[in-house]
Amino acid sequence: xxxxxxxxxxxxxxxxxxxxxxxxxxxxxxxxxxxxxxxxxxxxxxxxxxxxxxxxxxxxxxxxxxxxxxxxxxxxxxxxxxxxxxxxxxxxxxxxxxxxxxxxxxxxxxxxxxxxxxxxxxxxxxxxxxxxxxxxxxxxxxxxxxxxxxx
Numbered sequence: 330x331x332x333x334x335x336x337x338x339x340x341x342x343x344x345x346x347x348x349x350x351x352x353x354x355x356x357x358x359x360x361x362x363x364x365x366x367x368x369x370x371x372x373x374x375x376x377x378x379x380x381x382x383x384x385x386x387x388x389x390x391x392x393x394x395x396x397x398x399x400x401x402x403x404x405x406x407x408x409x410x411x412x413x414x415x416x417x418x419x420x421x422x423x424x425x426x427x428x429x430x431x432x433x434x435x436x437x438x439x440x441x442x443x444x445x446x447x448x449x450x451x452x453x454x455x456x457x458x459x460x461x462x463x464x465x466x467x468x469x470x471x472x473x474x475x476x477x478x479x480x
Contacts, residue, residue, distance in 0.1 A: 339434075339473050345433075349476050350408075353374060355472065356468065368384070370383050377402065397415075418443060418449065422438070424437060
């Protein structure tokens, strides 16, 4: 299993950051370099507990489909999405939010397991973990910019 942890300081209230992080529309905007779009389940608006979303995106030159479900939801403190079908053997993404006055600390804990056993572990160490970290940082930058543009 690979574990990625990121923290992003945002100059905006916690509720705004929480809602932007679960926005299907903003997620699509943040992943436009991959052509990612929601094709099934919740395809726009704010995803809620128990809902699923299926994404289609191009990674490493290959179109891929991945479905995830919101398995934990505690507004405005945290939510978790977990893969139910896709290219990974598994993934769990915890989104945590901490109010710091009028600011928010947004924390991502992304744990995934690549498919193909030892070959997948090797690929993960070689480049997949870094690739996923870069995607998450890009996503967080878009959330931060959106949150701070309306404070």
